[in-house]
Amino acid sequence: xxxxxxxxxxxxxxxxxxxxxxxxxxxxxxxxxxxxxxxxxxxxxxxxxxxxxxxxxxxxxxxxxxxxxxxxxxxxxxxxxxxxxxxxxxxxxxxxxxxxxxxxxxxxxxxxxxxxxxxxxxxxxxxxxxxxxxxxxxxxxxxxxxxxxxxxxxxxxxxxxxxxxxxxxxxxxxxxxxxxxxxxxxxxx
Numbered sequence: 001x002x003x004x005x006x007x008x009x010x011x012x013x014x015x016x017x018x019x020x021x022x023x024x025x026x027x028x029x030x031x032x033x034x035x036x037x038x039x040x041x042x043x044x045x046x047x048x049x050x051x052x053x054x055x056x057x058x059x060x061x062x063x064x065x066x067x068x069x070x071x072x073x074x075x076x077x078x079x080x081x082x083x084x085x086x087x088x089x090x091x092x093x094x095x096x097x098x099x100x101x102x103x104x105x106x107x108x109x110x111x112x113x114x115x116x117x118x119x120x121x122x123x124x125x126x127x128x129x130x131x132x133x134x135x136x137x138x139x140x141x142x143x144x145x146x147x148x149x150x151x152x153x154x155x156x157x158x159x160x161x162x163x164x165x166x167x168x169x170x171x172x173x174x175x176x177x178x179x180x181x182x183x184x185x186x187x188x189x
Contacts, residue, residue: 011112011113011116015100015102015109015112015113015116016116018100018102018113019100019113019116019117019120020070020097020098020099020100020117020120022120022121022122023068023122024066024068024069024070024097024120024121024122025066025068025069025070025121025122025123025124025125026069026070026071026072026117026118026121026123026124026125026138027053027057027069027070027071027072027073027082027124027125027127028072028073028118028124028125028126028127028135028137028138029049029050029053029071029072029073029075029078029079029082029127029128030073030074030126030127030128030135030137030138031046031049031073031074031075031078031128031129032074032075046075046129048129049127049128049129049152050078050081052127052152053078053082053125053127053152054081054082054085056125056127056150056152057082057085057086057089057125058085058089060125061085061086061089061094062089064091064093064094066094066122066123067093067094067095068094068095068097069086069094069095069096069097070096070097070098070099070117070118070121071083071086071096071099072099072114072117072118072138083096099114099117100113100114100117115137115140115141116141118137118138118141118142119141119142119144119145119147120145121141121142121147122147122148123147123148123149123150124138124141124142124147124148124149124150125150125152126138126139126149126150126151126152127152133151133152133153134151134153
């Protein structure tokens with residue numbers, strides 16, 4: 001049922017024309033609000049998650065399966081590093097897709113435009129520090145169009161429990177477990 005509802009969501013007006021043209025893959029590195037109120041511990045988790053996503057991205061770029069990449073992150077330093085990896089680390093084969101930016105006095109539309117940009121991707125590589133290692137933002141975007149979600153999970157996260165407990169709609173209206181989610185770490189796969 002939620003899949004049927006999701007297909008009805010569209011970005012309209014002048015914002016729709018700003019979205020990038022598929023096909024492309026997305027790397028979504030969420031950092032800003034994931035310190036869970038423990039800034040000292042967050043620094044270590046962030047460093048570990050940053051190293052992990054860079055290692056995973058280096059491997060994906062080396063394999064060269066996806067040639068167009070959009071980068072979304074609320075950490076400007078990590079955003080710049082990932083964009084640089086795509087520009088420089090793929091032997092010139094990968095193209096950086098530009099994230100649309102809203103030039104308005106209020107920034108309320110920017111997260112919505114970013115969400116719909118993620119929802120157009122065929123694959124989303126998700127990186128989130130913390131005990132659960134996930135974010136609903138890119139998970140929901142992936143589920144809207146059936147995109148593959150590659151979750152870069154730190155060791156000992158609750159992603160496995162979330163994955164086992166989260167239903168997804170079948171075309172017939174029934175539910176099934178998420179089958180287009182893969183858990184990645186920096187050494188396997």
